[in-house]
Amino acid sequence: MDRGDALLNIFIGMFVMFMFLPLVLMILAAFNSVSPPSVTNWQELTLAWFPRLLAEDRLIGCLQNSFRIAIFVVPASVLLGLSAAILLTRLEGWATNVLYAFLISPMLTPGIVLGIATIVFWRNFSVGADLYTTILAQTTFIASFPMLIIMARLQRKNRSQEEAALDLGASPFFLFRRVTFPFLLPAILSSAALAFLMSFENYNTTVFSIGGSCTLTTEIAAQARKAHTPVINALGVIFVTVTVLFSVIYTLRKQWEK
């Protein structure tokens, strides 16, 4: 371990602290009785803000909207991503490259532009901004991620596997159901999980396409801008706990598989 490594370690330590400091403050403030939430102005240790979450009718309604949107966005994104991945791996030529560029372009487009384009387009068909438009706007870019994940898995596959099954007389549909789909299933499941997370946490596209409705994120933003109470911190504690839990489980499982 030389001096360069020591410096690097200090730097990494500071970076991790920077990433965690605000989150830790937010968590601590959730257990302080003072509102607006604060850590340094410590009054009394309390758990009272957690049950208050259940009394926030508006917040809960918005949370339900988040789930309503995700229920449509996740299957749609996975289906579109799967279709595109299969086409792109099997097609060749310059047209495929153009198609590929178009299909990943939503990932590289600012979220607000996607939201705006969606409401502008659907206004022509008298569809006002609401949950539907948000579903469409989110699907536009979220579908690109399943596409990339599934493509990566498809490219790892030995093509001869499919060809052998065909030579042995499998029908194309049978082949897809019994060979291709099971092979892709892990990628499909992880892309569904990713799509859910992205839909659930999306704000910039949602706020421009949802009109008068709300999701959990638009509601958090609205409250954060005004006089916020530690109820939001309590929600944050739940978010962080769930995230840590899943990350640790995921990491342990990955280590286990090795």
Add this chain to the structure above:
Amino acid sequence: MKQLIEIYGWPLTTFFSVCVALWLTFLIVAPQFFMIELSLRFEERGDRLTKIVNDLDVLYRDKGTKKYDLVNGPACNSTGMVNPMMTGDSSCGEFGEEDKLRLEQQVHEIEDKIQSLLVEEQNLKAAKAQQFPYSARNYTSMTGLHAWTLTKTIAFALIVTLIALAVCYPVAYALALRSGPIKTVILFTALFVPYAVNELMRIYAWLMVFDLHGLLNTLLDLAGFASFARDEVIIWYRFPGAVLVVLVYTYILFMVFPIYNTMATLDPNQVEAARDLGAKTWRIHWRVIIPHTRPGIAVGCIMTFMLAAGSFSVPYIITRGLQPKWFTQLIYDKFFESSNWNQGSAYSFTLLLICIVFIFAVMAIFGVKLRQLAR
């Protein structure tokens, strides 16, 4: 295509093709096309046609009131003021013949006016339909203030990108090449947690730092530079720097993971070989690690810039209306406050164009092709 049909059969192939076609047409291309089309139509506000439409509204209302009075008799109230809202069903007698004639006369006059305005409106509309409908005026009419806001937003996004790159390269290096398997797993998880926590929550958490009774003011109070007792505290939401810090915090991890992913594919033996041959540390980075990591760096820069320039959440929550609006907020207002969708579309497309230019610039600088970007 032939190969596809051979393997998956034509029903499945058709199904996949239809899905992709729908995605491409109705979600990607058509919405962008309609947004651009709208942005090229300039909507006159305050020209003769808008005035006619407004005048017609007023005249129709007048006519309605007068007709109502004719049928229901004069409005009755003790003060003698005519209040159409009060007439209700209790009318006070009837108009005299003279009053009736006068009212009828007025109704006729109004109808004549309406007729002539309608004709004029028709002519103006026909003339407008003859004209070429497209112009760049929604773009060129951007005021100095708005242009300045756009410049500021781009400058901030560039600064955020540079800071993120400078910070994340060493982090990714440590993660990929300088730590054992266990340390890598722990560090990776430690960075993955803030990355996976809801974006809004990460922004919200900064309120604990910037609030009136937040961390910063308390530290300053303890150090004697500020004082709660004398009400001498700093309102951090007023400073653009606050937005910069939160932008960096929120989007920095989009730089770490792409760089780490490409760096992790580098064979450590290459670094060893370079060192054995006597290369200095900076030379190893410059000649071995950075060339290998280019695609990751390019993706990180593109994502960070795009997210920072297009962020609505960070300025919305952190400025709290205490700072001039950011470009994304201006776009929001065009749509939902002044409902000038045409100009809003123009601003939105401007933002998109800037991101496209940035993508091509980064691809040119790092010599990366599109296919290499998303892996």
